[in-house]
Amino acid sequence: MIVxxxxxxxxxxxxxxxxxxxxxWSVHFVxxxxxxxxxxxxxxxxxxxxxxxxxxxxxxxxxxxxxxxVIDNLPLILASGAIGAMIMISVTMIVGTLxxxxxxxxxxASAKVKFDPLTGDRQDLYVSQGTEGHGLPTVCFVSGVxxxxxxxxxxxxxxxxxxxxxxxxxSAMTSDVVGLVAIFAVGIFFVNAVIPSYNIGxxxxxxxxxxxxxxxxxxxxxxxxxxxxxxxAVVAISQLGGL
Amino acid sequence: MEPLIGMGVLALMxxxxxxxxxxxxxxxxxxxxxxPNSQVQLAPQxxxxxxxxxxxxxxxxxxxxxxxxxxxxxxxxxxxxFSLSPLFALVLGAFIAACIHGTFAITSVMGRSASQQRFKQxxxxxxxxxxxxxxxxxxxxxxxxxxxxxxLLNVVLGHPFPLPLLAFIWGITVGAIxxxxxxxxYGAEREFQQFEFGAGLNASNSGNIVRKAxxxxxxxxxxSWFCAKFGGPVTGIAFGMTVFLGNWITTVFDPVRGLGWxxxxxxxxxxxxxxxxxxxxxxxxxxxxxPYKEDKVExxxxx
Numbered sequence: 101m102i103v104x105x106x107x108x109x110x111x112x113x114x115x116x117x118x119x120x121x122x123x124x125w126s127v128h129f130v131x132x133x134x135x136x137x138x139x140x141x142x143x144x145x146x147x148x149x150x151x152x153x154x155x156x157x158x159x160x161x162x163x164x165x166x167x168x169x170v171i172d173n174l175p176l177i178l179a180s181g182a183i184g185a186m187i188m189i190s191v192t193m194i195v196g197t198l199x200x201x202x203x204x205x206x207x208x209a210s211a212k213v214k215f216d217p218l219t220g221d222r223q224d225l226y227v228s229q230g231t232e233g234h235g236l237p238t239v240c241f242v243s244g245v246x247x248x249x250x251x252x253x254x255x256x257x258x259x260x261x262x263x264x265x266x267x268x269x270x271s272a273m274t275s276d277v278v279g280l281v282a283i284f285a286v287g288i289f290f291v292n293a294v295i296p297s298y299n300i301g302x303x304x305x306x307x308x309x310x311x312x313x314x315x316x317x318x319x320x321x322x323x324x325x326x327x328x329x330x331x332x333a334v335v336a337i338s339q340l341g342g343l
Numbered sequence: 344m345e346p347l348i349g350m351g352v353l354a355l356m357x358x359x360x361x362x363x364x365x366x367x368x369x370x371x372x373x374x375x376x377x378x379p380n381s382q383v384q385l386a387p388q389x390x391x392x393x394x395x396x397x398x399x400x401x402x403x404x405x406x407x408x409x410x411x412x413x414x415x416x417x418x419x420x421x422x423x424x425f426s427l428s429p430l431f432a433l434v435l436g437a438f439i440a441a442c443i444h445g446t447f448a449i450t451s452v453m454g455r456s457a458s459q460q461r462f463k464q465x466x467x468x469x470x471x472x473x474x475x476x477x478x479x480x481x482x483x484x485x486x487x488x489x490x491x492x493x494x495l496l497n498v499v500l501g502h503p504f505p506l507p508l509l510a511f512i513w514g515i516t517v518g519a520i521x522x523x524x525x526x527x528x529y530g531a532e533r534e535f536q537q538f539e540f541g542a543g544l545n546a547s548n549s550g551n552i553v554r555k556a557x558x559x560x561x562x563x564x565x566x567s568w569f570c571a572k573f574g575g576p577v578t579g580i581a582f583g584m585t586v587f588l589g590n591w592i593t594t595v596f597d598p599v600r601g602l603g604w605x606x607x608x609x610x611x612x613x614x615x616x617x618x619x620x621x622x623x624x625x626x627x628x629x630x631x632x633x634p635y636k637e638d639k640v641e642x643x644x645x646x
Binding site: 152229286 | 382632
């Protein structure tokens with residue numbers, strides 16, 4: 101019976117795995133500086149990798165959940181999830197910039213590159229002594245927006261696929277199904293947000309950071325981990341209609 | 344739903360989110376939580392014992408998600424089982440969550456301070472007695488506002504997620520925003536005011552936090568007082584903007600009326616405007632503060 105459930109939902113299982121891999125890749129784009137950034141000692145947002153990626157991605161999940169409630173159009177649901185996450189992360193970064201510039205008095209500067217790849221501005225002269233950069237230069241901001249968007253798409257994809265499994269099992273979109281599916285989506289999101297942390301090691305500036313090139317390792321690990329998560333989720337949700 | 348009623352509800356949610364963001368940040372300042380607390384924790388080990396409340400129950404997102412989920416679950420039970428009115432249920436739920444947060448705060452501060460006995464860090468009972476109610480008060484305001492947002496989203500705007508799950512996700516979001524914005528004002532500025540403004544924190548100064556206040560020895564109240572002038576309000580603006588803008592696009596361009604793609608375009612435009620705004624601030628800061636070092640290549644060329 102379990103094997104039947106998996107075979108019947110193989111396409112949704114594949115979408116969940118793609119969603120997980122997207123989330124894992126997205127985390128590498130988010131410029132986080134962890135505790136050092138909170139003390140203006142490193143470039144990026146002053147919080148943890150998982151915390152911010154999850155904050156943005158799950159905000160996207162709220163948008164995608166609302167969209168799926170009123171319309172069944174996969175591209176629109178994914179776009180809505182991406183936009184929700186991008187708005188959250190952009191707002192966080194712009195207010196972060198306000199705090200760094202007007203509250204702490206630091207110039208946004210990257211310590212990983214000499215020139216900002218997008219604006220061409222010199223960076224190393226603006227890094228204060230004894231720090232690894234501070235604030236969010238344009239390249240970090242754009243990278244963060246891309247990361248938020250990818251995370252939002254990944255989370256929405258997982259939610260969409262699991263909802264399809266749930267609706268097929270119970271033939272209705274009840275609040276029980278929505279609740280369970282959303283909890284599984286949040287859980288799978290966290291698993292895939294944590295895995296890249298081992299690559300990132302606390303701080304990453306975005307796609308221009310040398311650490312970014314390590315993403316294939318995390319993506320492969322997430323691919324394997326998400327298969328197991330997806331199997332458990334699909335089996336659990338597909339049995340909602342009764343064994 | 345009538346668009347005007349939708350906008351009214353959205354405005355209410357935005358206000359509640361702004362208050363939640365500000366109180367979340369001030370709660371983390373008076374109790375010292377999240378990333379800046381690494382310096383409060385480090386200070387006694389660098390021979391700087393202090394009178395700052397050192398709790399850091401966990402990272403801010405999980406901590407706020409826990410409070411909000413507990414509050415929402417209790418509120419749902421009060422409404423469904425005891426048929427309480429939503430307002431009373433949300434207040435009671437938030438109160439229970441604040442009490443549980445207070446318990447975590449006390450065990451956390453006692454454990455953290457006691458474990459630093461070898462560095463001669465005292466456990467100040469008066470600090471625990473005076474600060475914990477304030478922490479619980481801020482936690483109550485944050486949780487209540489998050490519950491109001493989640494309730495309006497769920498019941499009035501018809502979001503399909505259950506109330507506790509919505510509260511959980513908004514708890515994660517408010518924690519992530521507070522930890523990314525307001526905490527920087529506490530960690531990078533308030534904790535290290537004795538060093539030159541705008542210098543960032545030199546790694547060699549780690550742990551050397553300010554321990555003397557404007558009057559007497561510095562405690563969590565002093566930090567909260569300072570951060571309430573900038574860090575707290577901007578965190579509120581950030582969370583308020585996230586809740587308001589995120590829902591505004593679908594309220595104005597309602598997907599039910601076939602305007603779903605327009606809402607996506609509106610969202611993308613907002614993001615683009617924020618990218619340009621960030622660039623403007625960056626250019627202004629570069630001009631205002633100037634480079635911190637001389638260009639060695641230019642110097643050599645001149646020589």
